[in-house]
Amino acid sequence: MTPVLEVPLLDVTDLRVTFGHGRAAREVVHGVSFTLAASECVAIVGESGSGKSVTARSLLGLAGIGGTVHAGRLDIAGEDARAFTERRWRQVRGGQVGLVLQDALGSLDPVRKVAAEITDALRTHRTVTPAQRPQRVHELLAAVGVPDPEIRAQQYPHQLSGGLRQRALIATAIAADPAVLVADEPTTALDVTVQAQVLDLLAARKDAGMALLLISHDLAVVSRIADRVLVMKDGEVVESGPGREVLGDPRHAYTRRLIAAVPSAHPRGSRLSLDAAPAPTRPVLSGGEVVLEAHDLRKVYATPDGGSLTAVDGVSLAVRAGRTVGVVGESGSGKTTTGHLLFGYGRPDGGTVSVDGRAWADHSPAELRRLHQRFPVVHQDPAASFDPRYTVGRTVAEPLQVAGVPRPERRRRVAELLGRVGLDPALAERHPRQLSGGQRQRVAIARALALEPRVVLCDEPVSALDVSVQAQILDLLADLQATLGIAYVFISHDLGVVRHVSDEVLVMQHGRVVEQGDVEDVFERPQHPYTKSLLDAVPTLDAPLRAAPHPSRSA
Amino acid sequence: MTAVRRLLGGLAVVWGAVTLTFLALHLTPGSTVDAIVGQSVVTPEVRAQIVAEYGLDQPLWIQYLSYLGRLVRGDLGHSYGQGTQVAEAIGEQFGSTLLLVAVGLGLAFGGAVLVAAATAHRSRWWRGSAVGAERVSVAVPPFWLGILLLVAFSFSLRWFPAIGSDSPRGLVLPAVALAVAPAAMLSQVMRHALEKTLEEPFVTSARARGLTRTAVLARHAVRHALLPVVTLAGWLVAAFIGGAIVTETVFARQGLGRLTVTAIEGKDFPLVSGLVLVSAVAYVVVGIGVDALYGVLDPRLRAST
Amino acid sequence: GSAPGTGGTDAGATPVPGGTLAFAVNRDATCPLDPQQSPASLTSLLARPVVDSLVALGPDSTVKPWLATEWTVSPDGTAYTFTLRPDVAFTNGEKLDAAAVKTNLDRIVAPATKSQAAASLLAAYAGTRVIDASHVEIDLKRPDSTLLTNLSTPALGIQAPGSLTRTPAEVCTQIVGSGPFTAGAYTPAKGLSYTKNPAYQWGPGTSAHTGPAYLDGITVSVVPEDTSRVGALSSGQIDVASDIPPVNVADISANSQLALEKFTAPGGVYSYFPNVSRGPFADVNVRKAFRAGIDWNTLVKQLFFGVYDAASGPLSPTTFAYDKQSSAAYAYDRDAANRLLDQAGWTTRDAEGFRTKDGTRLTLVHPFLASRASAANATLAVQVQAAAKQLGIDVQTQNVEYPAYLAAFVNNQYDLFDFSWSGSSPSVLGTLFGSNNISTGGKFATNASRLADPQLDQALSTALAAKDPAAQVAAYAKAQQAVADQAAVFPAYVTTVAVGTRADVHGIGFAPDGYPTFYDAWKGK
């Protein structure tokens, strides 16, 4: 461990960040303190908006436009950063502290080559002579695990995959060999397999002596490499300590809630939100009749360059009343397309889908419209699925209006539906944009419930939400299924979530189903190598408890 | 492949503009010979010659085809108002307008870049005054601005000559009058793009590498801010050619703009058609140039990966 | 008539040779340089430095020698014999001889030339006879006392015969003559430049000096905007500006660095013409009412800032044979005007205060060519409309474009028309009021009032045939009286040419037609 006498690379006490001036001033970070030494990894976790990114950026003097930073102590490598001039800050940035920004995909200039971005850092800090720069760029890219660095260096960001882009970004941050690397959500937006590789890379840098400040909202990610963890909520650190202790034995209620909310840690049917009422017992409907059935579905899209892309290829499945079918797979694997075909939006290029034994295609348009009302969709981004001009009440009432429910009756039903999804009926007067993400998703669910749905298509319904909110929504969906007997087709790229909610699961890759079956069978005894690799890559919370150097799936 | 498509598209636009003026010529009330002759006085023999040359006794579609045929051969017709070939009349005035438009474009562009870069993300007061000035600049009628400039800087202060197309000094006021409104538009667009770019994560990322504000502006932001401007290039060129009509009149400069006014007043249709054709070609050429420029500015838009 | 030599300030100072004069005109012309083709007065102006004429017309309407040293007229007035100067050379090297004169005159009347004005000056032309190299005889179909005057204009000037073999369009932009200057090519909307002809020794008898011109050259630019032209003059960018608007005259006069040359052109004045052939103006009382009911005098004084003189007859007072007696008919008398209108039966008024008769409003259609009108004439049109409204007359000013304007005139679709017609002799009376000059069958002719008065026609032909000036004066006086009796014109102001110059420019002259000449001009230091 760190020798006691050595000066920490970062020493922060009572860091406060305020945005705006005068009456508009708002403090968003209220007194954060921590230290960071070489070869150490400190992680900051917390829900969205808790001030993690602002804290991180403040360490480079880049709190944000309109931000003011106060601190009892802000030492960088023993120097008081509060007295730094802008000039001195520029030396710190990249030179002493490297920053990997939260939005990996947007953090490289799309119009400049990768090499140019790395060279910027080399030039600014005069790390190597101009002649040596190309060589150094290649070395850096190789060091972060980019294959064919010579080729990649001359490419533009859009020509790289998400994982490569994240690596290139890390290369720009470590180009001038800073002692500290601040990595803000370096793995969000990456597929699980790539996520694991990037975490390995960071761990290797740490082992090589770099001090790492890791920021994430994902406890499982943090648990893999953090020595110490800070849990933030509303701009304050509510708990901190060695990772193992904080995650293994959370003291603060908020931390406990965060941990409990991670779905993969919990078996199907259990509650995710701690403050929720106990689950109603779920009627066993495993033998429910088949409502939707797809056979050998195919969908081909024309690509702009004149070719074609088979988005869905030979998918067959059946949805039974009151049951949940989960669909997992990485981005672009055809999950959404499958869902849409199943629900009768768009015609398949091959195969059939039938509702109660009769194909979608055999229904007249009027019948289809009526039928669709019983098969509603809940999207990932509920706000986008609401008419921006509509209030919450009008949004929820719209299906009722289509069905010809008279106005007073509608108002009563809207209140009832909002109550059912746990929203105050008074919210009906508001606009969806005035609600939080979780509330909006509840509105979308309320709208889906309006006309006694039989199957609801949930397309990544919780992917944009914080774990704690995510937990509430998943619980709500489970409750509704138990009480109303609704079936779900549940699409997600998050294996934990799918495992938690599904009875049956489809694993998709490149438009094909690689594995399909009972959720426990698939997750416990994966047959297909792709499923195995997916499951292997999932970071799980219990990793630090077992002090495993690499992630492994718990039994 | 895309270049060929682009060229064909451009040809289609030129063809459309030509057809438009052909239709305009034939929709004009009164006889077509009158429209071709405009207000100049010609003998019956000349009229007969025009009828023969343009095939005015033929069905409309044959007239149209022969009109296209002449255009393809580079024959834009005879301007009875100017007493010369249309191509010649336009050629004589082309250089002067090109110079004015080029200088105006340069001024507008340079001014807009400076103003936008100096005011993007700066204090509310500073930025607010720039926005105010830009809005006023866009709202001021250009001909009135030209007159005010003339009265102030030429008649009263005598810094610049009141008339004449030849001296560089004589170019200053017309170019300024022509450039003010487009420059204000441009700088609004550019500042918006700059500010959006400066909020992009890659800018924070670049600053986190220790780059100065100027370096960030120069290496990252300006290029992004140029993209929407390039999109406006076609519009800009059209706006400048249109603006030249008024500016050349106000400043008594020779050029295509004044030729246009003369042609319209004299109902000199062959000349008007020629001018429409020239501006359509300019628009298309600029469009093709812009497409090429896009690729240079934004690698994402280049054909293949 | 047209030789340089009228006026010029500082006549006492000693001319300094050298220097180039920058001159700005206010308009373009379609055929800017060949007056044999083009009727535009700008063409006369631009051709005059290049083209000499057989004779020159003095300010007192006397005819002086120029290219012809002397001439005789046959007793029946149909043959004019000229003796040419022997030493005259065109700037392309050709010599002036009788054949050159014949070539020019024959070209003017040839239909292929499509002459729009020059040919009408030779309406009586029968042919030219070359007697020998230096003697030439012009034969007429009938006597024409205006021939010598006409021969003095650039329109009948003698161009180098060799240059006339080019196409008419080429001659339009570049001409060759024997004058004190040679002209470069003309660029539309831009202008042209002249250089001195150093060999020039045959200046007109009306000029202040002989020998080559003082100026090395002249550059002419086209600046239609009045403010720009005046601005360029006051900032010293140009030396001479044509057509100074009345509003700027006072400023220029008051400016010690500038000078103003004013010239009141003889001939017609700027007038409004009633169309006597149709509508309300068919009634002479209505015409008289319109004439008396508008205070033309005050209008002219106010609108033109005292720069122009109000006219009191169809001819300007400086014209030969101007008749002062008939001018009394043009006095302002509002009450008389109203009485006349009442007499004419326009007694009732409608809701807007206009007079009516049998339910129809007293309406006059006035086509107006706003795009070509000077600012001053545009204001006059507005004021005439407003003044007529006070009389209860609805003048409908119709702003039309040139083709429609011309069509309305030719096809007799107007009640009121305004223009000025310059011409140095009282024969403009015939041009403006002769019954042979009424547009018919779609052909343009200049009698805007469409007056066909036998007495007037008689007086005009008497004047044309008379050789004795006194007899001419008497006949023209009769004609002017007839015009006044018929109220065939509402004269507004005497066409006045105002040219602004820098104070160091001297010797600018005016041709009798009213444009500036530069042969005697020079720039001081």
Next chain:
Amino acid sequence: MTAPTVPVGAPRRPVRPALLTGVAFLVLLAVAVIAPRALTSIDPTAADPLQILQPPGAGHWLGTDQNGRDVFARIVAGARPSVLIGIFSSALALLAGTVLGVLGAKGGRVGSAIVTRLLDIVLAVPGLLLVLLAVAVLGSGTGPAVAGLALVTTPGYARLVRGEVIRLRDAEFVRAAHGLGWTRTQVVLRHVVPNAMGPVTVLATLGIGSTIAAAASLSYLGLGAQEPAAEWGLMLSVSTAYFSRAWWSAVFPGIAITATVLAITVVGHHLQLRFDGRRAS
């Protein structure tokens, strides 16, 4: 203790006083258009040779012009033609643009290609030249000016409408509306059209301003309104000849045009901000 802070940027908010002034001016303008007599009782066409070029003063607020007419009365009277030309040509362009835009978005490949080319052709000819062409074909006057200006501004609307319709066609909430069981027409009427009209209305507002300025240019070139009409562009065109003697007659109408366009711009941009704010969820 304050640590060094990052550059302070301006929070962007519409400047209220400017907006208020803009609205106030537009109200005044509306009065001038609807009831000019409420602002002045002087006849804008009353020419008086004895009152020529009087400087601003008690009798004539803003002085008189070269015909002795009251400049203020003429500016008030000039509001109507200017504003009406702006409104009519914008309305015409809006109509044509909407039709073309919807065709371009919904007309399939062929329709879309034709509309795009058509718009390109119109855009390829400088606006003023097009207006002049319209004037050359139809003759000068208000009608041709309106038609020409509408022709010039149509592509802007068409492109916007087309973009909006395409955006909305693919918008999640429009798909959701289909899923709710509305028919196609119902979806278009209830969701697509109302949502598309917002930005289009904003553009139309701004368009009125630029059209007023363009119409003034036309009059300046002598191809728009004609004497003795009180129209701003014409007033400027005629009065510049008298600048040296009477600056007021050449300055105030210019200020009127500038202020009108400015007020419309300020209010239009405010609408745009509000609209964008509403759209950004």
